[in-house]
Amino acid sequence: MQNKIIVGYDGSSWSDDALAWALEEAEHTGDPVELVHADEWPILAPAASMAPSPTLSPELYVERIIESTLDRAVETAHTTHPLVPVTTTTVRAHAATALIDRSRQARLLVLGGRGHSAVAGLFGSVSAAVTAHAHCPVVVVRGAQPAPGPVVAGIDDTDAAPAMLVFAAEQASARKAPLHVIHAWPPVTGIWAETPMATGTVTAREREPFDTEVTVIRDTYPNLRVQADAVVEHPAAALTRASDGAQLLVVGSRGRGAVRGMLLGSVSQHLLRHSACPVAVVHDSLAKS
Template identity: 35%
Template sequence: MAAQHIGPVVVGVDGSESALDAVRWAAAEAASRNVPLRLVAVFSPLPAAPRHDMGLTAAYLEQVSASLRATLELSTEVAAGAAPGIEIDSELRTGYPAQVLTDESRSAVLTVVGSRGLGGFTGLLVGSVAVSLAAHGDSPVLVVRGDRKPGSGLPVLLGVDGSPAGEAAVGTGFAEASRRSVPLRALHAWSDVVVDPAVAVLIDHQAWETEERALLAERLAGWSATFPDVEVERIVVRDRPAHALVEHSADAGLVVVGSRGRGGLAGLVLGSVGQAVLRHAQCPVLVVRG
């Protein structure tokens, strides 16, 4: 039987400090998974230029290409220092960051990007790159933010929405906690803000919370059996999901969320909840597509 192919950890680099932080995280992730690390810089083509500007365009192309090659060399040195002994390769690709990284994710076990950058990665979280990558990438996507260092020993914070689409995120949350040998905090947030105020006074919030706790327990039960080594803390809060996740990220080493779901986490990443988590979480965020 043929050996199963295990892809690399892919990281997008652009020379910014944020991207170098992403490189350090990606190197640590590659080492812990015993897979290669692949560094990718993206050279975005210029818009069509008038013929009389071709000399300037050629000079610009050469200057940017040289700068990106130097960026790959520096990133390789940083990665080797962060995780000595790992296998590293790099490539300068032409295209647009979201498209290139989505393509790279098809053969990756994990795709890593920084929270802000230069050049093609400018405005990563407030623009379309991270959203597009999280929505269309084939691998989990790690957006490195905050000042956490790999191996911090802090818990993994898992957002659980109770939907079948969120099962992949739940499984990944357990796996990440097990691999890091840290506790897992499973957070389920529910809110009655969509209830008509005229009937809100009739709601039995105690019964509602009991049902939400039962839902969380049901979603975790099978995975707890699969990962008996993981200590699980269940957190059920009456709050807006994005607000709850951002607040609890203050003492977490990693936040794990699904790319879409229902209830409080519906439309995660593509909607306002996910964008808020990506913009305001105080630690790296791992987005898992279901």
């Protein structure tokens, strides 16, 4: 089923935030929600064999904890959003591997801004891997639910821009919110210090592709309020500031180096840590699918 929303769920307050966001999204779209829990016990069992054993066998003990955690989450979801179908899946694998694989069957994957794992500090590697390799857009929910502000899309001149803009426009339309599109060019230094870019302006030639993409969105979504800003500022700084008061910040991810998608861009990494609102990462591969 390609229209489902998958939530990476581990029972933490951060994954509860992710579930709450996903349920709101599902209520608007009619999509079912699937909670995916990665059971890493079989992977970690050799290291844990030295610890004192509980009354139940360790494997059964872990399974019962996971089951009760997921049952509580489903019960809460049915109370707050009774019309949203919610199912659960437990996968015996590392969290990143499980979520990337399940993303093939999803329209959207939602993660908490933090989470816990049996391996200390694993969240950073999990979130980086999932946002870089997922087969669908990924939303990382940060902090409390956002105020009813705009949906912000930070674009550049890469192949990811069209897919990002469509995703952002659809999100804004569904929320009846304005769309704020930002293209930020880093300040010019060195031998180019006397050019117009160094004075804080963007030339018409530089912004022409940006204006064309925004025009397509305005024509496609005539009822959507669109604000478009082309600025000379480091993209991470401009988008972090724009995230304050926004409902959602949409950015792109593209691969660098020999293996496409191996690394998440530095701007996206910064925003996943510092954005004041949830961040959606959309891949350039989605523009070509």
